[in-house]
Amino acid sequence: SLAEKLLEYLRSRNDLRILGPSIAENRAATIALQTDRDPVGISEALVDKKIMAGAGHFYAVRVLEGLNVPIDPGVLRLSFVHYTSQAEIDQLINALDQTL
Numbered sequence: 680s681l682a683e684k685l686l687e688y689l690r691s692r693n694d695l696r697i698l699g700p701s702i703a704e705n706r707a708a709t710i711a712l713q714t715d716r717d718p719v720g721i722s723e724a725l726v727d728k729k730i731m732a733g734a735g736h737f738y739a740v741r742v743l744e745g746l747n748v749p750i751d752p753g754v755l756r757l758s759f760v761h762y763t764s765q766a767e768i769d770q771l772i773n774a775l776d777q778t779l
Contacts, residue, residue, distance in 0.1 A: 681768050682708060685772065686702060686710070689712065696714075697711075699711065709756060710756070710758075712756075718734035729774075730770065732757055
């Protein structure tokens with residue numbers, strides 16, 4: 680349910696591309712996004728809002744090439760699992776809204 684709330688928000692945006700399934704069912708708890716802005720800059724801005732996010736190719740060069748995603752700068756990666764709360768997803772969505 681936490682991933683679906685985030686994915687619902689991400690699907691509503693037209694300035695990014697969700698890599699992989701856009702619904703939570705059968706999806707891993709790592710979400711990679713191709714953005715129209717530098718993912719490194721976005722991840723750094725999110726850190727200022729107390730959100731940990733990564734940017735780059737994450738050793739998935741062939742996959743990204745196959746998806747027509749430039750290796751440099753790569754993608755923005757958001758990861759969460761059983762230790763993430765609803766409040767943290769809300770904080771992430773709010774931070775993404777302010778940053779993107």
